[in-house]
Amino acid sequence: MKAAVYHRYGPPNVVTVAETPRPVPGPSDVLVEVAATSVTTADWRFRASAFPGGLWIFGRLMSGLRKPRQPVLGRDFSGKIVAVGEEVTRYAVGQSVFGVSLKMGAHAEFLVMPENGVMVPLPEGAAPVDAAALPFGAMSALVFLRDIAQVTLGERVLITGASGGVGVYAVQIAQSLGAEVTAVAGPGREAVLRDLGAAHVLDYTAGPVVWRGDRYDVIFDTVGSLSFAQAKPALANNGRFVPLEFGVQDLMRAIWSWIRGGKRLLLAVAPDRQADLKAVAEMWRDGVLRPVVDARLPLAQIAIAHARVQERHKVGSMVIDMTLAE
Numbered sequence: 408m409k410a411a412v413y414h415r416y417g418p419p420n421v422v423t424v425a426e427t428p429r430p431v432p433g434p435s436d437v438l439v440e441v442a443a444t445s446v447t448t449a450d451w452r453f454r455a456s457a458f459p460g461g462l463w464i465f466g467r468l469m470s471g472l473r474k475p476r477q478p479v480l481g482r483d484f485s486g487k488i489v490a491v492g493e494e495v496t497r498y499a500v501g502q503s504v505f506g507v508s509l510k511m512g513a514h515a516e517f518l519v520m521p522e523n524g525v526m527v528p529l530p531e532g533a534a535p536v537d538a539a540a541l542p543f544g545a546m547s548a549l550v551f552l553r554d555i556a557q558v559t560l561g562e563r564v565l566i567t568g569a570s571g572g573v574g575v576y577a578v579q580i581a582q583s584l585g586a587e588v589t590a591v592a593g594p595g596r597e598a599v600l601r602d603l604g605a606a607h608v609l610d611y612t613a614g615p616v617v618w619r620g621d622r623y624d625v626i627f628d629t630v631g632s633l634s635f636a637q638a639k640p641a642l643a644n645n646g647r648f649v650p651l652e653f654g655v656q657d658l659m660r661a662i663w664s665w666i667r668g669g670k671r672l673l674l675a676v677a678p679d680r681q682a683d684l685k686a687v688a689e690m691w692r693d694g695v696l697r698p699v700v701d702a703r704l705p706l707a708q709i710a711i712a713h714a715r716v717q718e719r720h721k722v723g724s725m726v727i728d729m730t731l732a733e
Contacts, residue, residue, distance in 0.1 A: 410515035411709045412478040416456040419713035430519040438490040442535035444513040445483040446712040446725045447543045459652045481513030485538035495522045503529035505538035530692040537698035540724035545687045548577035550677040556625045556649045560585030565623040568630030570596040575699040575723045578603045617641040635672040642670045699723025705731035
């Protein structure tokens with residue numbers, strides 16, 4: 408089978424397409440023929456060994472100290488089950504699914520998933536390309552806004568990087584929770600962000616948003632553009648600053664903010680849970696959440712997708728469509 412592989416850390420062009428053995432499912436696994444997969448921020452960071460905030464050594468221990476331990480990246484996927492292990496009861500051959508491969512490997516024509524993995528049936532009539540655009544961004548936004556920040560009806564929420572792979576879903580989810588959403592993004596993004604549910608849209612190139620005098624109950628920083636010190640002037644009393652990216656030093660700041668009370672720094676790593684993916688699928692099915700795709704590219708152009716993700720100027724998700732010809 409064809410797969411996108413990398414054998415050393417580096418720029419986008421270290422990822423190339425090669426022939427690799429087709430994986431074989433075990434007794435409690437299913438084999439998925441991948442229809443579409445996304446290149447996410449996580450893929451960029453693993454490929455480049457670009458882990459944020461002093462977490463480099465932890466990232467390398469996880470990914471491989473001297474060279475990549477897993478040569479095929481990719482977590483988000485959609486596709487059709489083409490084989491099942493003899494112990495599998497939840498899924499059947501021919502069923503369309505989408506989900507998250509915790510061991511990566513989704514940037515390939517075939518992927519093995521455990522039956523109890525983070526995977527759900529594709530909603531009826533849904534497009535595989537749209538499904539592959541959802542898991543990373545939508546699940547992250549859901550957990551950080553619903554569970555960590557605990558956004559409630561009527562609160563004011565500021566979202567930085569609002570047009571990115573997490574931001575476009577954060578805008579929709581915050582709005583669905585009853586918040587008044589202010590989206591921060593680059594020039595030319597206002598129309599799409601208002602269409603997604605933002606009440607206000609700020610252009611970050613016009614100056615720091617935290618100097619503009621407004622106060623927010625929650626600031627959700629999806630791109631690492633703010634520190635807690637920078638965010639505090641824009642937080643309301645008892646406001647919460649929730650960064651998607653953080654460093655080791657932020658751990659002590661978070662503890663101190665909890666001890667002092669008032670404005671708080673909340674840190675977390677979003678878990679990949681079946682229940683959260685199911686919630687995302689239901690929100691999509693019910694029209695509460697819709698996928699946002701920056702571009703569809705064939706597997707042969709995956710290095711271009713990596714470059715686009717690393718630039719951090721895309722709108723929504725970068726999807727590799729396995730059905731596109733080279």
